[in-house]
Amino acid sequence: MVNIPIVRKVDLPLGQKTPEWVMIELQGDLQTDSDLLAGQEIGTIHISAPSTERQEEYDPNSSVIRGESRAMMMIGNYALSGHVVHVKKPLVVLKKIKSVDDGGNWISELEMNAVIRKKIIFKDRPRHIVPSSAMPKS
């Protein structure tokens, strides 16, 4: 039976916490013409801190949660609106690594590369934005 231990991030100094990453969750899939994703630009995100005034007038139909930061993302000609939430349970980002055990054998381990406690969720369908240059001139 295979036994793969989950271990602390290997290069993390003792006493230091696992790095925190952020998860960005969006509807649908990201597609590109290029085969290689490495280095490709995705878009931009604007985060605005929760407005203290707006907390008072809570709208249950709105996807914006009271007191949460709001987010706006632009991917090409699409605009997505969402908000920042804290996840209920930590999500651990594991990476399979090879290391050498006491007996000099190669063994597999799962390294806790990072932990996610915060998510930026874009729940709604992306809105298509027509650039002003493409608008017919009146």
Place this chain on the structure above:
Amino acid sequence: MAAADPPAVFHKLSFAKDYSSDNFVVLELTEDMFDKSESGDVRLFVRGASEDFAVLCSDTNTYEMKLRESSNTMLLCSNFESAEVDNEAAECQVDGMQHYFLELRQLTPRWNRVKHLMESAPFQGAEYEIAVETEKKYSFGELQSSVQSSQAELLHYLQNIIYACEINGFWRILTHEYVVRLIQQIVTWLQYNSLTWDNIPLTEAEVALADLEPAEVMKNFFWPRFALQSAGPFNTCQLNREAIARAIVSAFLRTGAKIYCDELVRWWQSAIPFDIEFDEKLLGGIAYNDYHDVTPSYCYFPKDDLPTVAETRFMLLFKERSQWARDELVPYIEDIVTEGQTVDKMIQKFAKSFVEEGRTFFVGSSFV
């Protein structure tokens, strides 16, 4: 934007230069499990053989790793928070892109595998040992490598659920006949020395029985399983009458599938070596009362032989009989109730209830 709003932070997002699609797996843990595993207090292991679904074991629990697929895209961003914010956009890199994550659900290990292995060479008494091949005997480590279970759960199973004992470094299952033989040895010795069941001098008992039965079996199996906490100051103990009655009745019922109720009560009065009223509750998880039969009878139906997966357990229970009273059903479910669950929640999930003459009964849900 209202004047009171703090300024927005602007991030520029791109895939990392060394981005690779299959770098990471995302696993949801509890806060406690994450903290303990980060500090090294608890070691978590992913365990499984090629034909198994992988499970996660902590020191004390076993979890199923359930795949939560999503049509959403999850981007993992390593430097979102720490990205420098000047007037210019902060550069953020995406290190991973996922369409699923793994979540945990506690499960009861599949003990049948362990039991099956151990049954290839049961312990029947020291005199039969010469015929037992060593390769059919298993050490704790060997048993653990056969089952997807945490160490603590396996030890609990061996010490409390089945009749088993570590003898000469191997964990052996004891036959019911052998367990009854041990009880008889004690009863004979007590009668011979005119001792009572409630005040057994342990040291003397151990010395007297040393020639008859292996000391390991008495010390690691018999006393822990059949004696109650010592009451007196002189290393004495009291025998657990209920546990002994269950062991004897279980060995008896194994010999036949069915027995008439009044016949069993008569047998009980003559065979149980001490005064204990026959009580159907003592048969819980061993046999059930088939009162729908023309002549009411008890059917031998041992819980230990049933699978540990809840769905299959319920399926077999309702295949055996179409309806169960609550108090009959509970002993057959108790051992597979996991953290955060209760017996009733579990029954509700797989069965429908109805009340007849003030007693609650259950029938299987349509999907069981």
